[in-house]
Amino acid sequence: MPNTNDTLPPPPFKIKMVEPIKLTTLMDRKKHLKAAGYNIFNIPAEEVYIDLLTDSGTSAMSDNQWSGLMLGDESYAQCRNYFHLESVVKEITGFEYVIPTHQGRSAENLVCFALNLDETKVAISNQFFDTTRANIESIGAKAHDLVVQEAFNTSVYHDFKGNMDIHALEEYLNQNSNVAVIILTVTNNTGGGQPVSLENIKSVSQIARKYKIPFFLDAARFAENAYFIKLREKGYSDYTPIQIAQKMFSYVDGCMMSAKKDGLVNIGGFIALNNANLYNRIKERMVITEGFPTYGGLAGRDLETMARGLNEVLSEDYLQYRYQQLQYLGNKLEKANIPILLPVGGHSVNLDARKFLPHIPQSEFPGWALTIALYEMFGIRCVELGSVMFAYQNEDEKWVYPELELVRLAIPRRVYSREHLDYICQSIIELYKSREKIKGLRMTYSPDFLRHFTARFEPITE
Numbered sequence: 001m002p003n004t005n006d007t008l009p010p011p012p013f014k015i016k017m018v019e020p021i022k023l024t025t026l027m028d029r030k031k032h033l034k035a036a037g038y039n040i041f042n043i044p045a046e047e048v049y050i051d052l053l054t055d056s057g058t059s060a061m062s063d064n065q066w067s068g069l070m071l072g073d074e075s076y077a078q079c080r081n082y083f084h085l086e087s088v089v090k091e092i093t094g095f096e097y098v099i100p101t102h103q104g105r106s107a108e109n110l111v112c113f114a115l116n117l118d119e120t121k122v123a124i125s126n127q128f129f130d131t132t133r134a135n136i137e138s139i140g141a142k143a144h145d146l147v148v149q150e151a152f153n154t155s156v157y158h159d160f161k162g163n164m165d166i167h168a169l170e171e172y173l174n175q176n177s178n179v180a181v182i183i184l185t186v187t188n189n190t191g192g193g194q195p196v197s198l199e200n201i202k203s204v205s206q207i208a209r210k211y212k213i214p215f216f217l218d219a220a221r222f223a224e225n226a227y228f229i230k231l232r233e234k235g236y237s238d239y240t241p242i243q244i245a246q247k248m249f250s251y252v253d254g255c256m257m258s259a260k261k262d263g264l265v266n267i268g269g270f271i272a273l274n275n276a277n278l279y280n281r282i283k284e285r286m287v288i289t290e291g292f293p294t295y296g297g298l299a300g301r302d303l304e305t306m307a308r309g310l311n312e313v314l315s316e317d318y319l320q321y322r323y324q325q326l327q328y329l330g331n332k333l334e335k336a337n338i339p340i341l342l343p344v345g346g347h348s349v350n351l352d353a354r355k356f357l358p359h360i361p362q363s364e365f366p367g368w369a370l371t372i373a374l375y376e377m378f379g380i381r382c383v384e385l386g387s388v389m390f391a392y393q394n395e396d397e398k399w400v401y402p403e404l405e406l407v408r409l410a411i412p413r414r415v416y417s418r419e420h421l422d423y424i425c426q427s428i429i430e431l432y433k434s435r436e437k438i439k440g441l442r443m444t445y446s447p448d449f450l451r452h453f454t455a456r457f458e459p460i461t462e
């Protein structure tokens with residue numbers, strides 16, 4: 001059932017260092033928006049009061065991690081921090097081979113290469129994150145999403161909205177023999193940080209084995225997913241987060257991880273798997289693109305902070321606080337009748353922009369307009385997961401718009417306090433009261449791939 005508790009337990013950490021942030025003026029923010037081509041990615045970070053653009057690489061590291069930096073072994077090959085990372089990843093995932101990469105998308109790129117993806121192949125996911133999709137599509141392969149239908153209804157409650165639609169998967173595999181890999185994204189970022197159940201991972205695993213298709217986890221938020229399983233899936237309430245994580249990994253052939261999320265680091269990632277052939281192909285390739293296989297584009301000190309972060313993220317106190325922080329924010333907004341995606345996900349609260357701004361058609365980017373208004377009025381930066389990110393032109397050059405038009409408030413780990421969360425709530429509630437005044441936008445520059453990063457806009461004023 002949904003969590004309706006609107007209290008927040010005291011955090012399991014205290015503050016040792018602070019970073020000043022400034023409240024800018026409305027006039028300044030208007031000026032910055034104009035100069036940025038109304039693209040929030042172009043706003044200087046110093047001009048943002050609360051930055052909810054992403055939970056990726058934005059975590060506050062612990063004193064334990066910072067002290068690990070000083071123990072970085074910067075040897076080119078076989079540095080001691082690699083062996084530490086290897087042992088931590090092996091303990092959590094049970095995989096034989098561990099390959100560090102500088103972040104998640106480089107892991108994706110190497111796995112696509114090792115699996116020989118090309119124009120003739122298809123990759124299937126519950127929902128691909130945009131960089132994973134771009135890595136697959138940029139080499140000509142097809143990326144196909146098969147998440148459960150509940151994922152597309154923001155007001156219906158479902159414990160595991162990130163689950164793969166098992167029947168659709170079997171049907172697809174019966175009709176197509178060119179599927180080269182199945183990847184479950186845990187939690188499902190594109191769908192609002194929604195978890196995948198262990199039962200679902202197990203069912204996908206059985207199907208993948210039956211059809212002899214490699215099965216991977218995109219494990220960027222594996223610890224948050226494990227905590228949802230503990231809370232919501234029958235039979236796991238007495239398991240520790242690491243025991244649940246170990247079970248999750250036991251059903252798959254390998255994983256790709258952006259450690260910038262549940263690794264609690266500012267940079268880093270890895271691939272872990274059992275197949276020796278894939279491992280060798282990745283090792284050979286990465287020397288050209290990432291670096292020697294024991295450092296993978298990172299410094300020894302980065303490997304050390306990643307090893308330590310992966311241990312810390314599985315602390316139950318930490319995960320409980322993290323979960324409650326998101327619930328607190330979501331419940332407050334829900335109580336004020338703000339349309340949000342329910343239930344609240346693991347790393348983000350998502351506003352339903354089509355319901356928030358019903359007067360703006362998708363061709364005028366309501367989600368984008370909402371992100372612009374939140375920055376302009378309150379200095380809060382967040383990201384659109386809607387028409388700018390996902391709309392595409394079909395063969396008849398007609399625009400196809402996504403079903404969901406979300407605005408993601410991604411909460412960095414161990415960074416913002418309850419007072420910040422209250423400020424975010426008050427701002428959104430205030431904006432909602434004057435929502436009719438918010439106008440749509442016209443795109444004036446549109447790149448071919450990942451257009452949200454560099455597109456430019458102008459407000460529609462008439």
Ligand code: F0G
Nearest residue numbers: 054056103104105129131189220258260
């Ligand atoms: N997979 C998932 C599920 C992600 O959310 C991301 C990044 C990646 C892979 C790529 O990892 O950034 O280390 O290369 N998500 C960030 C976000 C960018 O804001 O959600 P990366």
